[in-house]
Amino acid sequence: MRTEKPTVLLVEDNDDDYQLMQVAFQRTPGSLELLRAEDGDVALDYLAGKDEYSDRDRYPFPHLVLLDIKLPRRSGFEVLDWIRKNSPLRRLPVVMFTSSRHTVDVNKAYELGASGYFGKPESMKELAILLGELKNVWGRLEFPTEADPIAKTQIRQ
Amino acid sequence: MLGADQLRLIQPNLQSERVFRLLANSLRDYSLFLLTPEGIIASWNPGAERLKQYKADEIIGKHFSIFYTPKDLHIQKPKNELEVAAATGRYEEEGWRVRKDGTRFWASVVITAIRDDDGTLLGFGKITRDLSERREAEARYRLLIEGVSDYAIFSLDSKGVVTSWNIGAQRIKGYAADEIVGRHFSTFYTPEDRAGGLPEKVLKTAEETGHFQGEGWRVRKDGTRFWSSVVVTALRNEEDELIGFSKITRDVTERKHLLDAVQRHADELELRIAEREQTNAELEAFSYSVSHDLRSPLRAIEGFTDIINTDFGDQLPEQVNQYLGQISQASKRMNRLVEDLLDYSRLTRASMAPEKVNVAKALEDARQQTEEKLRDHVKVSVPANLVAYVHGSTFTQALYNLMSNGLKFHAPGKEPHVEVTATAKGNKVKIVVRDEGIGIPKEHHERIFQVFERLHSATKYPGTGIGLAIVKRALVRMGGTISLQSEPGQGSTFTIEVPGI
Numbered sequence: 001m002r003t004e005k006p007t008v009l010l011v012e013d014n015d016d017d018y019q020l021m022q023v024a025f026q027r028t029p030g031s032l033e034l035l036r037a038e039d040g041d042v043a044l045d046y047l048a049g050k051d052e053y054s055d056r057d058r059y060p061f062p063h064l065v066l067l068d069i070k071l072p073r074r075s076g077f078e079v080l081d082w083i084r085k086n087s088p089l090r091r092l093p094v095v096m097f098t099s100s101r102h103t104v105d106v107n108k109a110y111e112l113g114a115s116g117y118f119g120k121p122e123s124m125k126e127l128a129i130l131l132g133e134l135k136n137v138w139g140r141l142e143f144p145t146e147a148d149p150i151a152k153t154q155i156r157q
Numbered sequence: 158m159l160g161a162d163q164l165r166l167i168q169p170n171l172q173s174e175r176v177f178r179l180l181a182n183s184l185r186d187y188s189l190f191l192l193t194p195e196g197i198i199a200s201w202n203p204g205a206e207r208l209k210q211y212k213a214d215e216i217i218g219k220h221f222s223i224f225y226t227p228k229d230l231h232i233q234k235p236k237n238e239l240e241v242a243a244a245t246g247r248y249e250e251e252g253w254r255v256r257k258d259g260t261r262f263w264a265s266v267v268i269t270a271i272r273d274d275d276g277t278l279l280g281f282g283k284i285t286r287d288l289s290e291r292r293e294a295e296a297r298y299r300l301l302i303e304g305v306s307d308y309a310i311f312s313l314d315s316k317g318v319v320t321s322w323n324i325g326a327q328r329i330k331g332y333a334a335d336e337i338v339g340r341h342f343s344t345f346y347t348p349e350d351r352a353g354g355l356p357e358k359v360l361k362t363a364e365e366t367g368h369f370q371g372e373g374w375r376v377r378k379d380g381t382r383f384w385s386s387v388v389v390t391a392l393r394n395e396e397d398e399l400i401g402f403s404k405i406t407r408d409v410t411e412r413k414h415l416l417d418a419v420q421r422h423a424d425e426l427e428l429r430i431a432e433r434e435q436t437n438a439e440l441e442a443f444s445y446s447v448s449h450d451l452r453s454p455l456r457a458i459e460g461f462t463d464i465i466n467t468d469f470g471d472q473l474p475e476q477v478n479q480y481l482g483q484i485s486q487a488s489k490r491m492n493r494l495v496e497d498l499l500d501y502s503r504l505t506r507a508s509m510a511p512e513k514v515n516v517a518k519a520l521e522d523a524r525q526q527t528e529e530k531l532r533d534h535v536k537v538s539v540p541a542n543l544v545a546y547v548h549g550s551t552f553t554q555a556l557y558n559l560m561s562n563g564l565k566f567h568a569p570g571k572e573p574h575v576e577v578t579a580t581a582k583g584n585k586v587k588i589v590v591r592d593e594g595i596g597i598p599k600e601h602h603e604r605i606f607q608v609f610e611r612l613h614s615a616t617k618y619p620g621t622g623i624g625l626a627i628v629k630r631a632l633v634r635m636g637g638t639i640s641l642q643s644e645p646g647q648g649s650t651f652t653i654e655v656p657g658i
Contacts, residue, residue: 016457023464124463
């Protein structure tokens with residue numbers, strides 16, 4: 001299912017949060033496509049196009065990653081670090097999306113190369129506002145995609 | 158009596174006789190005179206007269222043995238000395254000599270043989286110096302050292318063998334002088350230190366750098382150990398050759414015990430601090446997971462309630478919508494509760510480095526945080542340049558809590574009104590927050606500063622019951638105080654004081 005819409009990969013283990021995000025995406029006037037990875041390991045496989053994720057029609061390479069910090073096994077920071085150290089993915093926008101408001105976490109995220117940092121909003125209204133911002137800031141940028149042959153081979157390695 | 162022939166024989170043969178006489182006559186501190194090969198006094202100088210009390214005319218021509226003690230005469234010392242001088246060219250010694258009045262003095266004596274070019278002995282030159290004073294000083298010094306009992310003071314030869322011993326050494330180490338003099342000083346070291354070569358290292362350091370200084374365990378004669386403070390100094394002669402060492406040892410076992418005790422306390426303290434840091438880290442992790450995990454279900458409750466409301470609200474009975482509203486309110490309250498608890502626990506742990514804070518600005522920041530529609534009911538009166546020495550954000554939070562507290566508890570049917578005045582009071586800043594609200598009965602004045610203590614139901618006056626506890630904790634952490642004056646129906650006045658500058 002190749003889509004022309006900009007795609008967002010949400011790395012989120014909490015089903016409630018995923019569902020709420022789905023609703024928020026549906027409510028945002030037809031412009032963004034939501035994809036999901038349930039934890040850090042899945043996120044890595046997804047981005048690397050490993051196994052089933054090599055099917056990019058079904059699992060398109062995202063334009064933006066929304067990354068929770070607290071995830072089972074592999075934390076959001078580890079995922080972020082991996083992305084920033086993986087040369088073809090280095091320029092992929094990664095926005096932290098977390099309930100932590102700790103300064104330590106915010107600083108660490110930016111040190112590791114996060115493109116943005118958002119606290120999970122308390123209401124659907126705020127979530128809608130946040131999505132609007134995401135779309136405005138990152139939805140219009142030209143993203144590197146896996147279609148780039150160099151990127152593809154390097155990721156496969 | 159010296160014969161005239163003999164005198165003639167000596168005198169013409171002395172070179173620069175006149176110079177010599179002038180020199181000899183000018184020496185007052187040295188007795189300087191000539192002897193014939195037989196020991197007859199052939200000349201005399203003012204130094205000799207001063208030292209030995211004889212005038213030239215009463216001594217010239219007499220035998221020099223007149224200066225010796227009966228004991229020395231008995232062993233024929235004068236004769237022996239001349240024989241040595243004649244054989245080796247020189248005789249040197251220190252010893253007792255006798256003045257004309259029979260008193261003795263400690264003399265440094267040098268006798269030099271004088272020969273002509275053919276090697277024929279012409280006579281002797283004799284130089285004598287009075288060392289009585291130095292000898293007395295040395296004796297006094299030795300007595301002093303021998304009498305020192307708090308310090309072990311002893312000397313070693315260049316190999317480390319004990320050559321002298323004082324009473325302090327005996328007291329501290331347990332050996333009498335005759336037991337230890339002649340033995341190597343490594344006896345005082347522990348077997349471990351001996352095996353490690355410490356005694357050699359001590360002497361080597363002293364020899365190379367002039368001295369060695371250190372502390373360590375030493376062993377007494379009875380095998381017990383004591384903690385010693387040691388100074389070893391290398392002794393060198395005028396030619397800079399090592400002739401031995403002096404060693405001063407002090408028993409500082411008591412001090413060592415004290416220091417050890419202090420160190421143990423310090424270690425314990427450090428351990429406790431480490432434990433506390435550990436606890437703090439655990440608390441930090443706890444509060445992290447509280448903020449993350451406890452709020453996440455609330456987000457779901459809030460979110461799905463919102464979705465139901467928005468997407469299906471018009472299909473639901475009014476009653477359901479009302480319940481949904483209550484669910485939403487409850488989850489919001491819970492959220493605030495979690496926030497407040499986090500604030501409160503942060504106040505317990507976080508370090509609060511004070512800084513200069515403009516009170517007027519802090520009050521305005523706090524006022525801006527209050528509910529918009531009530532904001533104008535807060536009247537602030539503060540000198541523009543008033544400065545407090547506090548933790549900025551904590552200070553503002555405390556002020557905000559007091560303001561919103563005053564706004565909240567207004568009397569039914571009456572507009573809320575909060576008056577804030579700030580003044581300098583000595584080196585402190587005093588801030589009074591007064592409301593015209595419902596007031597607080599005296600018996601509750603203590604309770605309201607505790608966590609979760611509330612005097613009213615949450616329905617009547619919404620809130621978490623943590624606000625004033627946060628204020629109190631914040632002020633205590635910043636070195637401030639809070640007091641309350643209030644009567645039911647009379648409004649409440651909170652007075653806080655914080656450090657100024």
